[in-house]
Amino acid sequence: MKKLFNYLRLTFFTLPFLAMQQDKPLRVVFFGDSITQQGVSEKGYITQLRSMLDAKGLGNQYELMGAGIGGNKVYDLYLRIEDDVLAKKPDVVFVYVGINDVWHKRSHGTGTDLDKYVKFYEAIIKKLKDNNIRPILCTPSVIGERMDYSNEQDGDLNLYAAKIRDLAKKHSLGLVDLRAEFQAYLEKNNTNNDERGILTTDRVHLNETGNTFLAEKMMAALLQK
Amino acid sequence: MKKLFNYLRLTFFTLPFLAMQQDKPLRVVFFGDSITQQGVSEKGYITQLRSMLDAKGLGNQYELMGAGIGGNKVYDLYLRIEDDVLAKKPDVVFVYVGINDVWHKRSHGTGTDLDKYVKFYEAIIKKLKDNNIRPILCTPSVIGERMDYSNEQDGDLNLYAAKIRDLAKKHSLGLVDLRAEFQAYLEKNNTNNDERGILTTDRVHLNETGNTFLAEKMMAALLQK
Amino acid sequence: MKKLFNYLRLTFFTLPFLAMQQDKPLRVVFFGDSITQQGVSEKGYITQLRSMLDAKGLGNQYELMGAGIGGNKVYDLYLRIEDDVLAKKPDVVFVYVGINDVWHKRSHGTGTDLDKYVKFYEAIIKKLKDNNIRPILCTPSVIGERMDYSNEQDGDLNLYAAKIRDLAKKHSLGLVDLRAEFQAYLEKNNTNNDERGILTTDRVHLNETGNTFLAEKMMAALLQK
Amino acid sequence: MKKLFNYLRLTFFTLPFLAMQQDKPLRVVFFGDSITQQGVSEKGYITQLRSMLDAKGLGNQYELMGAGIGGNKVYDLYLRIEDDVLAKKPDVVFVYVGINDVWHKRSHGTGTDLDKYVKFYEAIIKKLKDNNIRPILCTPSVIGERMDYSNEQDGDLNLYAAKIRDLAKKHSLGLVDLRAEFQAYLEKNNTNNDERGILTTDRVHLNETGNTFLAEKMMAALLQK
Numbered sequence: 001m002k003k004l005f006n007y008l009r010l011t012f013f014t015l016p017f018l019a020m021q022q023d024k025p026l027r028v029v030f031f032g033d034s035i036t037q038q039g040v041s042e043k044g045y046i047t048q049l050r051s052m053l054d055a056k057g058l059g060n061q062y063e064l065m066g067a068g069i070g071g072n073k074v075y076d077l078y079l080r081i082e083d084d085v086l087a088k089k090p091d092v093v094f095v096y097v098g099i100n101d102v103w104h105k106r107s108h109g110t111g112t113d114l115d116k117y118v119k120f121y122e123a124i125i126k127k128l129k130d131n132n133i134r135p136i137l138c139t140p141s142v143i144g145e146r147m148d149y150s151n152e153q154d155g156d157l158n159l160y161a162a163k164i165r166d167l168a169k170k171h172s173l174g175l176v177d178l179r180a181e182f183q184a185y186l187e188k189n190n191t192n193n194d195e196r197g198i199l200t201t202d203r204v205h206l207n208e209t210g211n212t213f214l215a216e217k218m219m220a221a222l223l224q225k
Numbered sequence: 226m227k228k229l230f231n232y233l234r235l236t237f238f239t240l241p242f243l244a245m246q247q248d249k250p251l252r253v254v255f256f257g258d259s260i261t262q263q264g265v266s267e268k269g270y271i272t273q274l275r276s277m278l279d280a281k282g283l284g285n286q287y288e289l290m291g292a293g294i295g296g297n298k299v300y301d302l303y304l305r306i307e308d309d310v311l312a313k314k315p316d317v318v319f320v321y322v323g324i325n326d327v328w329h330k331r332s333h334g335t336g337t338d339l340d341k342y343v344k345f346y347e348a349i350i351k352k353l354k355d356n357n358i359r360p361i362l363c364t365p366s367v368i369g370e371r372m373d374y375s376n377e378q379d380g381d382l383n384l385y386a387a388k389i390r391d392l393a394k395k396h397s398l399g400l401v402d403l404r405a406e407f408q409a410y411l412e413k414n415n416t417n418n419d420e421r422g423i424l425t426t427d428r429v430h431l432n433e434t435g436n437t438f439l440a441e442k443m444m445a446a447l448l449q450k
Numbered sequence: 451m452k453k454l455f456n457y458l459r460l461t462f463f464t465l466p467f468l469a470m471q472q473d474k475p476l477r478v479v480f481f482g483d484s485i486t487q488q489g490v491s492e493k494g495y496i497t498q499l500r501s502m503l504d505a506k507g508l509g510n511q512y513e514l515m516g517a518g519i520g521g522n523k524v525y526d527l528y529l530r531i532e533d534d535v536l537a538k539k540p541d542v543v544f545v546y547v548g549i550n551d552v553w554h555k556r557s558h559g560t561g562t563d564l565d566k567y568v569k570f571y572e573a574i575i576k577k578l579k580d581n582n583i584r585p586i587l588c589t590p591s592v593i594g595e596r597m598d599y600s601n602e603q604d605g606d607l608n609l610y611a612a613k614i615r616d617l618a619k620k621h622s623l624g625l626v627d628l629r630a631e632f633q634a635y636l637e638k639n640n641t642n643n644d645e646r647g648i649l650t651t652d653r654v655h656l657n658e659t660g661n662t663f664l665a666e667k668m669m670a671a672l673l674q675k
Numbered sequence: 676m677k678k679l680f681n682y683l684r685l686t687f688f689t690l691p692f693l694a695m696q697q698d699k700p701l702r703v704v705f706f707g708d709s710i711t712q713q714g715v716s717e718k719g720y721i722t723q724l725r726s727m728l729d730a731k732g733l734g735n736q737y738e739l740m741g742a743g744i745g746g747n748k749v750y751d752l753y754l755r756i757e758d759d760v761l762a763k764k765p766d767v768v769f770v771y772v773g774i775n776d777v778w779h780k781r782s783h784g785t786g787t788d789l790d791k792y793v794k795f796y797e798a799i800i801k802k803l804k805d806n807n808i809r810p811i812l813c814t815p816s817v818i819g820e821r822m823d824y825s826n827e828q829d830g831d832l833n834l835y836a837a838k839i840r841d842l843a844k845k846h847s848l849g850l851v852d853l854r855a856e857f858q859a860y861l862e863k864n865n866t867n868n869d870e871r872g873i874l875t876t877d878r879v880h881l882n883e884t885g886n887t888f889l890a891e892k893m894m895a896a897l898l899q900k
Contacts, residue, residue, distance in 0.1 A: 105334030154830035380604035559780030
């Protein structure tokens with residue numbers, strides 16, 4: 001008898017809540033560059049994150065969408081935020097950009113000045129907040145996996161990452177400090193001081209381990225409300 | 226008798242119009258980089274243009290304002306157009322930007338990709354037209370005055386200038402083709418193939434002759450309604 | 451009788467000479483970068499030049515050898531001249547280098563300063579002349595085939611090419627002015643102002659037409675003693 | 676008696692040796708870039724080192740000579756080693772080069788590839804050893820004094836410095852590990868994480884404290900025979 005009562009109570013209180021959640025899962029957009037573009041592939045970090053949430057029985061509470069385009073820098077995100085993010089009416093947006101802003105200084109001569117990086121980044125934050133969207137910021141991960149700060153762009157990546165940390169603090173936003181997380185992982189696991197092959201295939205883009213690593217960090221930030 | 230009538234008619238119709246013009250001169254903003262920032266100095270091209278208009282008795286019909294900041298690239302103009310241009314409610318805006326977009330590729334690694342240059346440039350044009358402001362476009366002049374296309378950035382300047390010409394045509398806008406004008410002048414006058422000293426002091430910034438040359442080209446475009 | 455005598459005299463004097471030439475053909479080394487490395491492939495310019503000489507019946511008078519390595523700049527040639535050129539004891543060496551010296555400024559940040567380019571180039575000339583080898587200089591061809599000087603490196607290529615012309619004059623050396631030859635060809639044949647596909651596959655490396663074009667220019671310089 | 680004998684023996688054997696040393700002081704050349712060029716100024720590190728040696732009563736045992744030229748990279752040293760170093764017939768040469776090899780990648784597009792840096796560096800070592808000169812190698816100090824590896828060139832400087840350490844080990848040469856020494860000093864003393872002003876005036880060139888610091892490190896290496 002008590003069991004039945006409990007069952008009813010469970011049904012009574014839980015069903016409407018579940019129903020509501022099923023009607024409207026949290027919509028999450030990952031906004032970034034080629035790493036995020038690859039994030040929706042079979043072993044990509046967004047795909048893996050979806051599986052992780054499913055395994056936790058949270059799959060129906062989150063709708064994950066990729067919005068990554070290869071080669072994008074901060075102002076590319078700015079230029080396409082209406083079409084590719086706001087139009088999707090997300091609740092949460094992970095902003096993960098900066099590697100090309102630094103890298104393209106060398107490879108194309110068209111990287112982004114630090115002060116402009118911050119300006120456009122803040123313009124993105126503003127647009128998201130003006131639309132009641134919660135931004136979660138990510139520091140740029142790596143260009144080269146050597147763990148002794150001898151990758152060519154390490155200096156700049158550290159500098160740009162520091163600015164993202166400042167922005168997260170200034171605007172009280174969630175932060176996935178990928179730069180620090182990758183560095184900590186590589187110090188432990190890259191004993192040969194290799195340039196690639198631990199979390200990346202090519203110094204930048206993630207191998208399966210890297211995508212898993214990223215998915216775990218993203219999930220932690222997503223569940224930490 | 227008919228002559229008198231004509232005179233009266235002329236007076237009758239014209240005076241109010243002139244009066245109106247005197248009440249409200251055409252407000253012209255020069256929007257650009259360090260060359261324009263220096264344009265308001267004693268011998269600068271904006272100052273010289275004002276004198277030229279005065280000499281033609283047109284001084285009270287034009288109000289000239291400088292809005293140049295050193296080091297600016299196209300997206301710097303974009304980021305400050307509201308504060309520095311729209312707020313001044315101009316009728317005409319000369320857009321003169323591109324040298325740093327090309328030059329900073331080499332000097333800072335933070336030049337502007339050609340496609341982004343066009344995107345931000347068109348965003349500027351749109352903002353001006355949306356505010357009923359007439360844009361007049363200027364092609365980037367020179368980085369180095371050698372006349373045989375052996376200045377390091379000549380290739381890129383030619384490429385970016387071609388895009389400005391396309392934009393002027395596409396949007397039916399006035400164009401001051403400084404790149405072509407400078408080249409033509411230098412082919413005639415730079416017989417030693419010097420790098421500087423003909424129209425510039427330092428390969429980029431204008432000497433007095435250069436400022437006069439620029440003022441003349443700007444005036445021609447301004448008077449050509 | 452006189453005719454017979456003449457015939458005999460001809461035989462007498464000429465045959466040993468021809469024999470000598472057949473015994474010891476002129477040894478020609480092509481010293482350069484990836485374009486020259488590809489020059490020894492099936493359709494490469496060195497291979498084509500060999501066929502052209504054969505077709506003229508001059509095949510046994512010339513021994514052609516490639517010494518090109520991808521990515522080489524002037525000081526790479528300098529560093530390997532003993533092993534890769536002098537050790538082969540050539541009579542003539544085509545020096546064809548400069549594209550990477552200019553290109554790597556943008557792509558790797560490790561191009562060659564103009565003054566160092568000249569210094570190492572002259573050190574190469576000196577080593578060749580000290581070994582009684584005749585250098586033939588080549589100006590750098592193209593990085594991009596647009597014919598209106600709107601390829602990004604056109605300015606620098608024109609500048610470096612001018613220095614090679616000066617060096618050829620200063621040291622009284624043969625010159626293959628590839629830069630001027632390509633430009634003239636492209637002005638006539640690149641009516642769409644395309645970036646590639648006329649003489650190159652990828653803006654730099656030669657397609658079959660380009661290799662034929664190069665072989666012709668090299669042959670003209672080689673036969674002009 | 677034995678004591679007296681020992682004293683005499685010491686006198687007998689040592690005095691002539693000291694006399695010889697006084698007759699012919701050790702000739703030391705500092706071979707490098709603008710930092711070394713400034714090293715011979717009034718407060719420069721070479722000048723300070725001379726005073727330090729004087730204060731130790733060792734002034735007449737060392738003859739110090741500067742051979743620094745602003746903007747020099749490793750192949751500039753290579754190109755002028757005969758005239759500027761070998762001609763002076765030194766006993767010891769401090770080789771302190773690498774900052775411009777890294778820096779000019781960004782500022783001029785003409786930095787030095789790591790593998791060429793090593794090749795020319797080894798060619799310099801060889802020329803010194805072939806002339807019975809003892810090379811002492813120095814790792815490149817800093818471009819920017821931030822102590823958290825957020826100076827733009829930190830990655831590359833760490834990489835190039837590691838190669839110098841390898842070269843010193845491989846050739847069994849003295850090493851002044853300026854990179855490590857500066858980093859250790861800055862970690863302690865640059866509590867504001869400033870970009871300049873601790874040991875440098877402008878992120879690269881040394882202030883008086885920096886010159887003193889350098890002189891001390893150089894002296895330690897010089898006296899350690």
